[in-house]
């Protein structure tokens with residue numbers, strides 16, 4: 117089978133395609149013929165050796181998010197059967213309940229565990245979920261990290277209420293899912309972006325308002341104006357250092373900030389802005405299998421489809437990563453491995 121490995125995390129060019137024997141499932145494992153994988157900002161950090169406290173182990177298979185068909189099952193597998201269409205879960209051992217230190221190292225394609233950029237991938241039977249019937253493999257491959265993160269932010273701790281206003285930053289993978297989920301829940305969405313064209317696209321997906329943070333650097337003021345001085349109920353904060361203090365100023369008194377990303381680096385936070393505005397600031401780290409399953413029921417009922425910017429062939433995985441790096445995309449970038 118063909119598989120991409122990272123001999124060292126030396127940038128996109130260090131990604132190397134190799135031919136290897138097909139793995140065989142052991143007890144409790146399933147062999148998935150990957151049909152598609154999707155990219156997350158994290159994957160760029162992994163290939164550049166900038167993810168986590170220590171670089172990825174040598175020869176890691178990168179990427180956390182993929183979907184495919186179960187083609188072989190090991191002994192004592194009862195949850196999954198041959199022919200099932202499945203996606204892997206991000207942290208293979210986070211099934212439900214609160215996150216614990218033990219489940220963190222089980223994330224795919226980041227530190228210790230190989231990821232999904234391969235024609236065949238072995239996963240534990242408990243580390244997969246059935247994918248909604250209305251989705252293609254390419255669409256389902258977008259779900260495990262970006263969609264589950266947006267779902268966890270908006271529905272698991274302080275769930276959206278119809279009529280809430282949600283601010284999403286930029287038009288990348290997590291933010292576009294957050295936009296779609298907030299609209300699904302009957303909420304108003306304000307989007308920021310670097311580009312007026314992307315804001316137009318966000319409007320076509322249901323955002324009521326858009327603010328270009330390049331032409332309007334004081335975008336928190338625009339958000340306050342759009343909400344008649346009240347501020348938004350929820351901020352899906354993916355920016356980090358460059359956006360956090362403006363996000364805090366965009367929220368209403370008692371609003372919620374869902375801390376997800378560090379696109380612009382790590383921030384020092386001024387606690388005054390949080391306490392004076394009575395804000396709830398909550399860190400979000402993807403989500404559990406149970407959250408993924410809850411989300412899939414909502415996707416199926418609402419027939420909601422992930423927004424795919426572009427699909428690259430397996431041979432062009434490096435070009436796919438460069439496209440993500442260019443930040444010209446809206447939504448998700450996908451790599452077709454089989455018949456995506």
Ligand SMILES: NC(=O)c1ccc[n+]([C@@H]2O[C@H](COP(=O)([O-])OP(=O)(O)OC[C@H]3O[C@@H](n4cnc5c(N)ncnc54)[C@H](OP(=O)(O)O)[C@@H]3O)[C@@H](O)[C@H]2O)c1
Nearest residue numbers: 157286287288289290309310376377378379400401402443
């Ligand atoms: N905590 C978690 O569990 C978790 C899970 C997933 C992702 N993340 C993190 O969340 C962040 C987003 O991930 P992703 O995979 O969705 O990224 P992505 O698809 O690569 O999105 C990148 C987009 O973010 C926007 N952006 C860049 N700088 C910005 C800024 N200063 N202000 C507002 N928007 C900005 C740009 O869109 P525009 O051109 O439209 O502005 C850019 O195209 C990353 O930091 C990632 O590591 C965390």
